[in-house]
Amino acid sequence: MATQPPAGDPVQDAPEVTAAPHAAAGLPAVAHSLRISRQQMGLARTARTLLKVNQKDGFDCPGCAWPEGDKRHVAEFCENGAKAVAEEATLRRVTPAFFAAHPVADLASRSGYWLGQQGRLTHPVYLAEGADRYEPVTWDQAFRIIADELTALGSPDEALFYTSGRTSNEAAFLLQLFAREFGTNNLPDCSNMCHESSGSALTETLGVGKGSVSLDDLHRADLIIVAGQNPGTNHPRMLSALEKAKGAGARIISVNPLPEAGLERFKNPQTPQGMLRGTALTDLFLQIRIGGDQALFRLLNKLVIEAGGAVDEDFVRTHTHGYEEFAAAARAATWEETLTATGLERTDIERALRMILASRRTIVCWAMGLTQHKHAVPTIREIVNLLLLRGAVGRPGAGVCPVRGHSNVQGDRTMGIFERPSAAFLDALDKEFGITSPRHHGLDVVRSIQALRDGRAKVFFAMGGNFVSASPDTDVTEAAMRRARLTVHVSTKLNRSHAVTGTRALILPTLGRTDRDVQAGGRQVVTVEDSMSLVHASRGNLPPASPHLLSEPAIIARMARAVLGDASATPWEEFERDYAVIRDRIARVVPGFEDFNARLAAHPGGFALPHAPRDERRFPTATGRANFTAAPVEYPRVPAGRLLLQTLRSHDQYNTTVYGLDDRYRGIKGGRRVVLVHPDDARAQGFADGAYADLVSEWTDGTERRAPGFRVVHYPTARGCAAAYYPETNVLVPLDATADISNTPASKSVVIRLEQSPAD
Numbered sequence: 001m002a003t004q005p006p007a008g009d010p011v012q013d014a015p016e017v018t019a020a021p022h023a024a025a026g027l028p029a030v031a032h033s034l035r036i037s038r039q040q041m042g043l044a045r046t047a048r049t050l051l052k053v054n055q056k057d058g059f060d061c062p063g064c065a066w067p068e069g070d071k072r073h074v075a076e077f078c079e080n081g082a083k084a085v086a087e088e089a090t091l092r093r094v095t096p097a098f099f100a101a102h103p104v105a106d107l108a109s110r111s112g113y114w115l116g117q118q119g120r121l122t123h124p125v126y127l128a129e130g131a132d133r134y135e136p137v138t139w140d141q142a143f144r145i146i147a148d149e150l151t152a153l154g155s156p157d158e159a160l161f162y163t164s165g166r167t168s169n170e171a172a173f174l175l176q177l178f179a180r181e182f183g184t185n186n187l188p189d190c191s192n193m194c195h196e197s198s199g200s201a202l203t204e205t206l207g208v209g210k211g212s213v214s215l216d217d218l219h220r221a222d223l224i225i226v227a228g229q230n231p232g233t234n235h236p237r238m239l240s241a242l243e244k245a246k247g248a249g250a251r252i253i254s255v256n257p258l259p260e261a262g263l264e265r266f267k268n269p270q271t272p273q274g275m276l277r278g279t280a281l282t283d284l285f286l287q288i289r290i291g292g293d294q295a296l297f298r299l300l301n302k303l304v305i306e307a308g309g310a311v312d313e314d315f316v317r318t319h320t321h322g323y324e325e326f327a328a329a330a331r332a333a334t335w336e337e338t339l340t341a342t343g344l345e346r347t348d349i350e351r352a353l354r355m356i357l358a359s360r361r362t363i364v365c366w367a368m369g370l371t372q373h374k375h376a377v378p379t380i381r382e383i384v385n386l387l388l389l390r391g392a393v394g395r396p397g398a399g400v401c402p403v404r405g406h407s408n409v410q411g412d413r414t415m416g417i418f419e420r421p422s423a424a425f426l427d428a429l430d431k432e433f434g435i436t437s438p439r440h441h442g443l444d445v446v447r448s449i450q451a452l453r454d455g456r457a458k459v460f461f462a463m464g465g466n467f468v469s470a471s472p473d474t475d476v477t478e479a480a481m482r483r484a485r486l487t488v489h490v491s492t493k494l495n496r497s498h499a500v501t502g503t504r505a506l507i508l509p510t511l512g513r514t515d516r517d518v519q520a521g522g523r524q525v526v527t528v529e530d531s532m533s534l535v536h537a538s539r540g541n542l543p544p545a546s547p548h549l550l551s552e553p554a555i556i557a558r559m560a561r562a563v564l565g566d567a568s569a570t571p572w573e574e575f576e577r578d579y580a581v582i583r584d585r586i587a588r589v590v591p592g593f594e595d596f597n598a599r600l601a602a603h604p605g606g607f608a609l610p611h612a613p614r615d616e617r618r619f620p621t622a623t624g625r626a627n628f629t630a631a632p633v634e635y636p637r638v639p640a641g642r643l644l645l646q647t648l649r650s651h652d653q654y655n656t657t658v659y660g661l662d663d664r665y666r667g668i669k670g671g672r673r674v675v676l677v678h679p680d681d682a683r684a685q686g687f688a689d690g691a692y693a694d695l696v697s698e699w700t701d702g703t704e705r706r707a708p709g710f711r712v713v714h715y716p717t718a719r720g721c722a723a724a725y726y727p728e729t730n731v732l733v734p735l736d737a738t739a740d741i742s743n744t745p746a747s748k749s750v751v752i753r754l755e756q757s758p759a760d
């Protein structure tokens with residue numbers, strides 16, 4: 001069951017550790033991003049590309065989903081945005097000659113870092129049954145292969161159509177239309193592993209599964225709680241917003257098992273004084289135990305209720321449902337249990353309470369630190385409870401702010417990439433296209449893997465992403481993928497999913513965000529939706545990485561014609577010719593997109609989608625009001641001698657794409673196989689700093705999983721907790737370890753023990 005470090009891979013993983021800095025960004029960030037950009041694309045292309053990131057006539061940064069704001073800096077980019085751009089705009093190429101020289105078995109022995117470093121894919125390639133390597137194939141042949149396999153299936157539900165969150169609105173809309181016309185709702189996406197818990201919790205309680213604040217709200221807030229998020233690395237531009245809010249008097253609480261450099265102090269590279277001194281961001285750091293957040297917020301809610309006059313009674317009476325039941329549950333919370341669950345000091349929680357009571361405009365931001373736990377959904381609902389108590393939803397400067405990951409992950413959902421679509425959405429789609437979409441729900445990521453494993457799914461198609469590396473339980477997932485009859489990846493770069501294939505496999509190379517997209521109808525733009533529901537255009541300006549690339553909409557349109565043939569009345573050819581035609585259809589199907597093309601032209605900076613709770617304090621839930629909820633408090637119980645492992649991102653990666661081997665903000669250099677453990681916990685288990693350990697996860701069914709050879713780093717994380725990078729540690733996350741309700745892999749709470757590494 002062990003995933004060994006790859007053999008024959010020249011990339012050496014030899015981590016060194018220095019003291020972690022206490023500030024993020026500043027000069028080192030600028031220097032680092034320029035170095036990586038120059039290595040990948042040379043100086044002229046670096047200048048030309050970076051100047052267009054997030055400008056109104058440029059392309060949307062392929063990095064994170066943080067919004068741009070209206071007054072853009074000349075270079076509205078951050079270090080990690082620049083790295084994401086360089087990764088895509090690289091001058092390196094993966095050509096047919098590369099595939100001739102590297103059989104699939106060779107690719108499978110390489111690290112993800114090595115694969116990504118080879119450059120942009122240039123030609124469609126095919127791995128025939130029994131062949132040992134990919135060979136070039138024409139586009140027509142590729143679509144014929146897909147059509148043959150799809151039409152041979154016993155049921156459309158034996159096909160899976162995965163989407164990663166870089167896909168544009170236009171491509172996403174076409175993909176879900178194609179899947180439903182073909183006859184399945186099997187549309188798993190990266191959201192299933194990401195903010196699904198947020199969507200589940202918010203839809204039930206507020207009626208809309210998205211954040212309720214704008215950038216302007218953030219600037220106006222007087223208290224911002226950042227829980228389970230590391231913006232310094234993953235949403236660096238958010239630090240500018242926090243800095244601005246601070247400048248206007250806001251206070252910031254960060255809730256995290258790790259002291260994250262970006263949240264401590266931010267050196268704004270856009271201002272001279274920021275470069276020198278920086279701004280201290282966090283006023284109160286609650287160093288919580290992994291998984292303790294629901295208990296923390298439950299107790300805070302009890303204290304708010306008991307504080308007298310702190311509950312916004314008018315709001316509660318007029319707009320909410322379920323207060324009494326919730327208040328009774330909250331009153332039952334105890335200090336004792338909360339201190340055990342959180343590992344916090346009483347005085348810290350009392351300070352947090354005072355800051356909450358002193359604030360009229362409170363925003364809570366969160367990301368994967370809250371969503372990837374067994375009890376993630378009730379945890380996020382507990383945050384909603386707090387905001388409802390304070391009437392802090394649908395008021396300027398206040399609300400919920402789940403900070404999304406991929407740059408268009410939110411838009412893909414809006415476009416219907418969802419395995420459990422609403423009846424209203426399907427009705428609108430059917431009416432517009434004269435089709436009959438299946439009404440039964442499809443499979444999410446975890447259920448897709450189970451279906452492949454059990455032989456119930458046979459064709460796997462991915463619109464971007466790196467499914468086998470991003471998914472939990474690597475060995476199980478890879479074995480499942482190898483059972484497929486056909487695997488198809490629409491990709492920009494090589495990754496491990498291309499080396500772990502079904503009986504037959506295709507790699508279809510596509511345009512990225514930075515590439516110019518010209519179709520028969522002229523130069524095209526695509527659109528994306530950011531984390532704050534702003535929709536705007538994105539235009540690539542670089543010559544495509546190869547003349548053989550097709551755009552994502554073109555690939556779907558041609559696949560649809562090959563598969564559906566004359567049976568389809570959908571104008572796939574017109575869609576490929578001119579994406580404005582796709583937008584006209586989106587306008588008629590998706591609420592909030594009326595007059596899509598006209599509004600896009602009128603608002604180059606983007607337009608905001610409606611959000612009933614934010615705009616009019618209307619809550620389209622089952623009760624017609626905002627719902628208080630009162631789930632029992634849960635937190636992970638860790639047996640003696642074990643640690644709770646969270647799997648997270650280093651500063652030099654974008655999900656499964658590794659840019660480099662450093663994690664500058666945590667003082668790690670030259671390697672990724674590290675495990676961060678509190679010095680007292682490490683010593684108690686006999687591990688000196690620098691010792692090597694195997695990480696062994698223990699699952700409730702008695703099974704164990706092993707990731708060998710991690711350097712132990714004594715690190716000031718919360719007691720009883722550990723941290724190591726994903727995807728190297730995905731092998732430890734059991735497929736069945738998922739969040740209740742959302743089914744998101746619980747990759748932030750894995751019970752492990754450290755074992756002496758034989759190599760040590």
Ligand SMILES: Nc1nc2c(c(=O)[nH]1)N[C@H]1C(S)=C(S)[C@@H](COP(=O)(O)OP(=O)(O)OC[C@H]3O[C@@H](n4cnc5c(=O)[nH]c(N)nc54)[C@H](O)[C@@H]3O)O[C@H]1N2
Pocket residue numbers: 063064065080194227228229230231233234235255256257258260288289290291292293367368369370404405406646647648649650651653654655656748
């Ligand atoms: N440069 C870069 N940018 C990215 C990405 C990337 O890989 N690289 N990925 C993108 C994507 S898809 C996403 S979803 C986002 C991810 O953005 P983040 O959620 O910031 O990413 P993680 O590295 O998973 O960090 C999780 C944070 O939660 C904390 N945490 C872990 N467990 C707990 C807990 O139980 N309670 C609390 N309170 N905190 C906890 C961790 O210490 C860490 O600070 O970033 C997006 N942006």
Ligand SMILES: Nc1nc2c(c(=O)[nH]1)N[C@H]1C(S)=C(S)[C@@H](COP(=O)(O)OP(=O)(O)OC[C@H]3O[C@@H](n4cnc5c(=O)[nH]c(N)nc54)[C@H](O)[C@@H]3O)O[C@H]1N2
Pocket residue numbers: 164165166167190191193194195368372405406463464465466467469470471472490491492493494495510511512513552647648649654655656657726727729730733747
């Ligand atoms: N253990 C653990 N597992 C996790 C997480 C965790 O925190 N811990 N986080 C989870 C989260 S939040 C997420 S979002 C998922 C990410 O899961 P994915 O979205 O599947 O993974 P990525 O690494 O973002 O995908 C990278 C690949 O996308 C392709 N690509 C890049 N740009 C484009 C494009 O424009 N078009 C197309 N077609 N392809 C493109 C490239 O080929 C690249 O290799 O991983 C999840 N897995």
Ligand SMILES: [Mo]
Pocket residue numbers: 190193194195404405406
């Ligand atoms: Mo994500």
